[in-house]
Each structure stands twice: as structure tokens, then as C-alpha cells.
Amino acid sequence: MISAILNYSFLQHALWAALLASIACGIMGTIIIEKKLVMMSGGIAHTAFGGIGLGYFLQIEPIIGALFFSISSALGIAAIKRNSSTNPDVLVGMFWPLGMALGILFISFTPGYPPDMTSYLFGDILTVSKSDLWFMLILDILIISAVSVFINLIGAYLFDEEFSTALGLNMRFTDYMTFVLIAITVVVIIRVIGIILILALLCVPPTIARMFTYNLKKMMMLSILLGVAFCLTGLWVSYTLQLASGAAIVIVSVLAYTLISAWQYARNRKLAQNSPM
Numbered sequence: 001m002i003s004a005i006l007n008y009s010f011l012q013h014a015l016w017a018a019l020l021a022s023i024a025c026g027i028m029g030t031i032i033i034e035k036k037l038v039m040m041s042g043g044i045a046h047t048a049f050g051g052i053g054l055g056y057f058l059q060i061e062p063i064i065g066a067l068f069f070s071i072s073s074a075l076g077i078a079a080i081k082r083n084s085s086t087n088p089d090v091l092v093g094m095f096w097p098l099g100m101a102l103g104i105l106f107i108s109f110t111p112g113y114p115p116d117m118t119s120y121l122f123g124d125i126l127t128v129s130k131s132d133l134w135f136m137l138i139l140d141i142l143i144i145s146a147v148s149v150f151i152n153l154i155g156a157y158l159f160d161e162e163f164s165t166a167l168g169l170n171m172r173f174t175d176y177m178t179f180v181l182i183a184i185t186v187v188v189i190i191r192v193i194g195i196i197l198i199l200a201l202l203c204v205p206p207t208i209a210r211m212f213t214y215n216l217k218k219m220m221m222l223s224i225l226l227g228v229a230f231c232l233t234g235l236w237v238s239y240t241l242q243l244a245s246g247a248a249i250v251i252v253s254v255l256a257y258t259l260i261s262a263w264q265y266a267r268n269r270k271l272a273q274n275s276p277m
Contacts, residue, residue, distance in 0.1 A: 022227030047099030053106030123246025
């Protein structure tokens, strides 16, 4: 496969896409896991489909539409969550199907033959273009910059939001910023793994990283490395066995989590048996 990478630009693009997607997922996935925002993130991810449909309807780049819809829904979810007593699960239950329904509606209004949505739903890392890479890079820079500048505020937000508010820290701003960054992350990884499978790449690497460290920065770095490893391994499996790339990445990720969890369970059980009573 190394010779193929040197000869084919689409494989080189795929490698860069794997790196850029892993950076976004490693950083924001750690925050999502620590703040228990997994289902909220799924709701934001699925609203992106409405933006993709709008992009086709308006004949603009679908990813631009996805970014607009994702950020709008993220701000809406954050506002409703903070200013009403609505159960967060109810918000997910409303926004998740709403985004998909709007996407289907916009696509049905689009003149001509309906576009192929497979790569947006399930991902296809081998179709990532150079313009996609530049767009992903810009969004990655936004994520890295925001988290680097506000890392202490984010740490307080994750540790104890109510206590941090009592101390005078601006948790409202941090909450909105976190949701917007989640929306941006979703758009970064849509072309790599697809809307349907996004949660796997957001959740699995930081969950594994959490088994080895509780330090926030170390978790983010380890999650990035794990994301790169899973994406590259999934890409190799996809290229070798002619499988869908998004599905291959997810299967590799979940298999790795299962094996590491089993190893950790066996190690802890052995340590418990050997420890003095």
C-alpha cells in the first residue's frame, strides 16, 4: 500500500484527512466524554444533514450548509438547555430527526436527479479532495486555538460547572463555545466517517485514553494518536478488502476498544487475585 500512497493523490488526501479528523475528534471527543455530551453531539451531527440538503437545494457547497446548520442547531440546543427545564434527551429526540427530515425535504425540492448522499451519511475518506483538506485544516485551527486559549475555563467547566459559576467564571460562554466547537468537529469528520457513524470516532478514542490517564491534556493527545491509528488501520482494511472506509474505521475502533477493555479487565482481575487479603 505504501507504493500506492506514493503514486495516488487520493490516498495521500485520505492520510491527511485521517490526521485532521483525528485532531478534531481527539480534542473535542475528550470534552464530550468528560461532560457526558455524547447524545447531544449525535443530535448536532444529524442536523448537519439538513444543511447538506440545503446546500444541494441552493447549489452551494454542501459542507458549507452543514456547517451553518450544525452551528445553528448547537446554539439552539445550548440555549434551550440553559434557559428551560426541558430534558436534554427530549432536545436530542427533537433535533436529531428534524435535521434528517429537513435534509430529505430540501433534497426532494432540488431539481434534477437526487444526489448520492452515501458519502455524507457513511463517509468515504478516499473521496476527500484538496479543497476539503483546506477546509478541514481551517476548522482544526479554530478548534485548537479556542481550546488552547480557554483550556483553564474548559477544565473548570468539566470539573464542576455550578461551583465555577459561583466563583464568577463565565460558564454560559463556555457552554455555548463547547457546543459550537462540537458542531465544527462534526463538519470536520463528515467526509471521513459520515453522519451516521460520527459518534464512534468521537467516543472510542477518548474512552480508551481515559483508561490510561485522567489528565485532560494527556487524554486529548492520546485520543488524537488513537484516532490516527484507527483511521489509518481502517483505511488499510478498506483499501485491501474493498470495504466502505467509514464502516471499516468504525469496526476497527470498536474492536480495539473491546480488546483493550478485555485486557484491562483480565489484568485487574489478576491483580485482585494476587493482592494480599
